[in-house]
Amino acid sequence: MVRLSAPVLAALGLFANKAFGALEVNLDDPESIKKAAAQVAEDLLTFYHGDEPGWVPGILPGPPPDGDYYWWQGGAMWGTLLDYRHNTGDTQYDDMITTAMLHQAGDDRDYLPSNWSASMGNDDQAFWALSAMLATEIGYTDPPEDQPQWAALAQAVFHEQTSEDRRVPSGRCKWGLRWQVYSTNNGYDYINTIANACYFNIGSRLARYFHNETYAELATKTWDLIDRLGYISDKWDVYDGAHLPDCTDLNKAQFSYNAAMLLQGAAFMYNYTDGAQIWKDRVDNLVDRMIEIFFPAPARIAFEPSCEYQQCNSDMESFKGFTHRWMGTTMQVAPHTKEKILPVLKQSTAGAVKQCTGGNNGRFCGFHWTSGVWDGDTGASQQMNVLGALVSLLAPDVPAPLTKDNGGTSKGNVNAGSNEAKLPTFAPITSGDKVGAGIVTALIIAGSLSAFAWMSLD
Numbered sequence: 001m002v003r004l005s006a007p008v009l010a011a012l013g014l015f016a017n018k019a020f021g022a023l024e025v026n027l028d029d030p031e032s033i034k035k036a037a038a039q040v041a042e043d044l045l046t047f048y049h050g051d052e053p054g055w056v057p058g059i060l061p062g063p064p065p066d067g068d069y070y071w072w073q074g075g076a077m078w079g080t081l082l083d084y085r086h087n088t089g090d091t092q093y094d095d096m097i098t099t100a101m102l103h104q105a106g107d108d109r110d111y112l113p114s115n116w117s118a119s120m121g122n123d124d125q126a127f128w129a130l131s132a133m134l135a136t137e138i139g140y141t142d143p144p145e146d147q148p149q150w151a152a153l154a155q156a157v158f159h160e161q162t163s164e165d166r167r168v169p170s171g172r173c174k175w176g177l178r179w180q181v182y183s184t185n186n187g188y189d190y191i192n193t194i195a196n197a198c199y200f201n202i203g204s205r206l207a208r209y210f211h212n213e214t215y216a217e218l219a220t221k222t223w224d225l226i227d228r229l230g231y232i233s234d235k236w237d238v239y240d241g242a243h244l245p246d247c248t249d250l251n252k253a254q255f256s257y258n259a260a261m262l263l264q265g266a267a268f269m270y271n272y273t274d275g276a277q278i279w280k281d282r283v284d285n286l287v288d289r290m291i292e293i294f295f296p297a298p299a300r301i302a303f304e305p306s307c308e309y310q311q312c313n314s315d316m317e318s319f320k321g322f323t324h325r326w327m328g329t330t331m332q333v334a335p336h337t338k339e340k341i342l343p344v345l346k347q348s349t350a351g352a353v354k355q356c357t358g359g360n361n362g363r364f365c366g367f368h369w370t371s372g373v374w375d376g377d378t379g380a381s382q383q384m385n386v387l388g389a390l391v392s393l394l395a396p397d398v399p400a401p402l403t404k405d406n407g408g409t410s411k412g413n414v415n416a417g418s419n420e421a422k423l424p425t426f427a428p429i430t431s432g433d434k435v436g437a438g439i440v441t442a443l444i445i446a447g448s449l450s451a452f453a454w455m456s457l458d
Ligand SMILES: *[C@@H]1O[C@H](CO)[C@@H](O)[C@H](O)[C@H]1NC(C)=O
Pocket: 056, 057, 103, 104, 105, 106, 113, 115
């Protein structure tokens, strides 16, 4: 008798416990979507070790060369898992999520832990704040009172990024938020879209959550600034950024997360203003252009045109999931967009799932979705992308983001983040310390060149 190997049995659908087999889902059935999402989440967490002895809670292995992932990607992962939790109701990872997000809040409760100064961008800090904001909006379990609170963490980051020392003092790009927090890091002179878009996004959500016009004004001022600098073109293309002194050397690369971060923030402003026409136009124009650029016809499967024809780096490899998730929230706070967004996300997700046939269980996903075939690579970003895609399809049918006056319980703090970012201080160098100092310098250079490094390689 012929003995069939496991893959052959799996292909024949004969493998009883289904331990081996491609990811399967019926996108018309919410229960089926939840089941597939649970599998993708489980596979995602195989890349996380922060809950094991000897590892740091909250972060994925890294930063390079110690592992593949930068600090901010941990923040992004918890946000993805919070969306997963809210949209599916699966609370099994709550302890892990809370431990992670509180540990990385750092001693000053502002997501600026000194361990990661060498590669600390305003966007990196903001990615953690975005996850704290999401926890606030979905009514995620509040930490004990002596611990940092979700809303206050988001405020802390926003307040710090409002301060002058993060910003350009004068000239054409006056008030622009710098990419990097510290002047010693490469990229301190890059005024990029993502840093400013994250700030805009957090501001629009704080405005809606607290019903506080101060945040709305700062968000609006940010939109006006990046619009005036030409980072949003008259065709609604969203460019990556430009350098000091005058921000005229536009880097016209288009990445989906820049546009999606602006879209989601604009949708919150639209909601906060009870449907102001100016925000409606911005939302609608961004949606239309994003679908054209990042979900190309006829397949409408997510694609990163500025890198995917060649090689996307590990940062870029995570953008598709964010884009799906933030378009998902857009459908909640600007419900009229569902008609346009949902069919596209569904087509894209179908493409995403089709290539999840890799890894040791036969259902890990790759990064390239359009070919319909697994690309041979696995990773946390790849899993996060498909998880984000799946759960976003459920977004229209779950409760919309809460506000303080409408179900939200997270406590804010208008003084959060007053402990302002200072340059990391190192002990005076004595001759015996020279080797150590050299390592610190090397780490700073390595970190600043590598985290989001592609952004400054122009
Ligand atoms: C900072 O690094 C130390 C030493 O590895 C570690 O114990 C600690 O948990 C880290 N803190 C954060 C916030 O990552």
